[in-house]
Amino acid sequence: MAVDLERELEIAIALARRAGQEAMRYYGGPLEVAHKGEIEEPVTQADTAANEIVVRGLLENFPDDGILSEETADTARRLGRSRVWMVDPLDGTSGFIARDDDFAVHIGLSIDGAPALGVVYRPAVDVLYWAVCGQGAWRQRAEEEATRLQVSDVSDLREARLAASRTHRSPRLDRVIQALGIKTETRRGSVGVKIGLIVERECDLYIHLSSRSKQWDTCAPEAILREAGGELTDLWGYPLRYNTPDVWNRNGLVASNGRLHKAVIERLQPLLAEFGRTRVA
Known part of the structure; x- marks a missing residue:
């Protein structure tokens, strides 16, 4: 609307x-x-x-x-x-x-x-x-x-191009990349810059496993991504809510071109269990 x-x-x-x-x-x-x-x-x-x-x-x-x-x-x-x-x-x-x-x-x-x-x-x-x-x-x-702007129409994870953080790298993300079968990765800083890669069709997916982003990191980029046809949720596929007392995005982030989103969320669940991660209510 x-x-x-x-x-x-x-x-x-x-x-x-x-x-x-x-x-x-x-x-x-x-x-x-x-x-x-x-x-x-x-x-x-x-x-x-x-x-x-x-x-x-x-x-x-x-x-x-x-x-x-x-x-x-x-x-x-x-x-x-x-x-x-x-x-x-x-x-x-x-x-x-x-x-x-x-x-x-x-x-x-x-x-x-x-x-x-x-x-x-x-x-x-x-x-x-x-x-x-x-x-x-x-x-x-x-x-x-x-x-x-309009996001890409890539729907096969094997063809997905990942936008990843230049810093905040962890062995767990390497494990996720391997499990998803992703072969192409671009490392950049700033959530806004990485979402920019998706809406510019240079990347198709961004996964942030950490609980260390906050609402001011994601609100503006999410509005732009959604209007370009993409999707942004937490690692379990739930929407982010803004203006809550706790400003941390404690359940991580998945941003995508939309077409990849369901498959990514499904593949993440056993990995999150392996990592001992549970969703914070």
């Missing part, structure tokens, strides 16, 4: 571009790298500067909405709102620090717990992805005209 979010999309795109441009002011220069949270995630002055632009802009334009942002202290206020913005001002900070171009600004809008709008902007290469529920997914490169 199409949703009228024209103003929201216009503002989100403008904020993503501004935040990306601000982050690029620090790219390649001296960085102040700190580590935060229980898994010691890196954060730089570029993250906080980009966050200030996005969060301030959303508050000014949509004061009644909730906001959940990686670089802003969370409060219970958002839990009473049906519309909540999910912001990662610099998804892929490790890539930003390494200067490998694998980072993106994520701005997503969830409505009643589901992704309704997504904007992902890669400032290092000037590529913008966006989608609104019911209105398709789109990409714009530099000065080019916007192009509508």
